[in-house]
Amino acid sequence: MINFENVSKFILEDISFNLPKGEVVGLIGASGTGKTTLVKLAAGILKPEHGRVSVLGKNPVLNRGKYSTRVGVFMTGIPVLSESDSALNGIGILAKMYDIPELEFQKRYDELSQLFGFRTYERERLKELSVGQRRRIELAATFIPEPELLLLDEPEIGLDEEAKQTLEEVIKERAERGMTVLITSHDLQSISNLSTRIMILSPNSGKHSGMIFYGTEDVLRHRFLPVNRMTIKYEGSIPMVDDLPLVKYSLTHDEFICEYDERYVSSSEILTVIMKHTRVTDIKIKKPDLEQIILRER
């Protein structure tokens, strides 16, 4: 759906990737590594200095606007609706622009206004709403044309926990029906919940920024953050753990804490050994936060 070939623009240097249909790709990286630039290139808002960008088989710059029902873009600073419209009016106008049949529009609007929970204030002008109420409406508006490809730049900004979850659910559900998504966010928990693949931008040896990773979260963790921490509480005899290939561990009369490298041993293997010896009363596993990659690679 999106194809970059040796693309350079501003801070971005030599970016190449292919984003297959139906995937949800989470784009992460510290501030200033060019996430928004990449999204703008894909949206056809920016032109590459070098290399080639193609979206749905076409040059997005030339086609910007022409096939916008196929590509949806949500980005702070590019308003979807007018401030002096209400949700009901504004989204209605959008539907006309996109030529969505009335009945179909009603169906979609009902569903989305329900999901994003703005029914009770759908008649109020956007400028008379709270920040998050507005963002909910603008997000719903982005989904109205049911684009094949959706580009979301930090969509969760200003949303409360409930709306964040709704957004995740809507994206997941649409992705299952075939929508392709490129999403950036500083909320890495949400990226982890959503993405089928993760892409990381990071400063390279020069003054630019390059792609240091593109793959699933499992592979990412394997490569960058393989050491997890497990705490097991138990009652009964003290287990024997000497044969397990652990990074380190400590044992007391009722608690076992270890760090293990998931490339060499799995948590269920450890647990199976422990449960042979004793009765487990509580288990906790802490995987490192994805944030650490960004903090470290800076």
Next chain:
Amino acid sequence: MSFIEVSNISKTYKISKRKSGVPGMLANLFVPKYENKEAVKNVSFSIEKGEMVGFVGPNGAGKSTTIKMLSGILYPDTGEINVSGLIPYKQRKEYVSRIGVVFGQKSQLQWDLPVIDSFELLKAIYSIPDDVYKKNLDRYMEMLDMDKFIKQPVRQLSLGQRMRADIAAALLHSPEIVFFDEPTIGVDVVGKDAIRNFIKDLNAEDGVTMIFTTHDMQDIEKTCNRLVIISEGSKIYDGTLDGVRKLHGSSRQLDVYFMNDSEVAEIPDVEIVEVDKRHSQFIFDGKKVHINDLMSHLLGTYNVKDINISEPDIESIIRKIYSREKVAG
């Protein structure tokens, strides 16, 4: 009497119901012009000098409205606010020299001017003495790592940089109290870290009273120990973060990844969510279900590749509190 004393404040917005366009004008003749919207209902709290308090709550709960009343931008319809003897919305002139206000959504800096020029402008507006200005500027430059962008026009800054500049701007006159409305909105991990540390340091070193709103529970977790939850205009919680956790303490989520496609059979008292054929989640109360029994059942019945078990994170606890409020209200 506490440093900040808020008693029973309420705020109702009047919103115009007028429709636009010619048919709208006709219709307007027959409908009342305004509709009332209760944004804040009967909220009270007190805050001591040097305290740091975070306000959270669903979208539209009334957090920003509360901050606006506290900072004297809006007046409450009923109730009272008293800040060390001053009434914010009445003694506005005197009050603004003692407070700093940062709105994450809106910059008070000049879009086209370099950051440092905006600072100079504020110095003149607030008549900040040279020595105070210089001392604060030097200090914030370092604490907020601003030298890279201080000479750049604001429009060229990233969101995180702009926010740091805005925070410094609000603090140039050494205010005693600072109000932040979503100071970390749209800021990346590194920038958030910088902002949190700054807020914490200033609170610890200078005893500045800090009041902020946020949707990022990590902001609360990493900075302050008092949290106020607002929902639908009312205060529904005032206490520590640990207190919130304790309300929902013993639930556990167990994620199990299978070697091969597996159909998971029901287990009493355990909620099972099939994520996909090789991954299921088991949610249960640790007081009701014995983890040892559950694990031996699972390890004995299925071909388990990996597991993960976690306490509910603060985000999902907060989510539950919000949705329960809605059901109840």
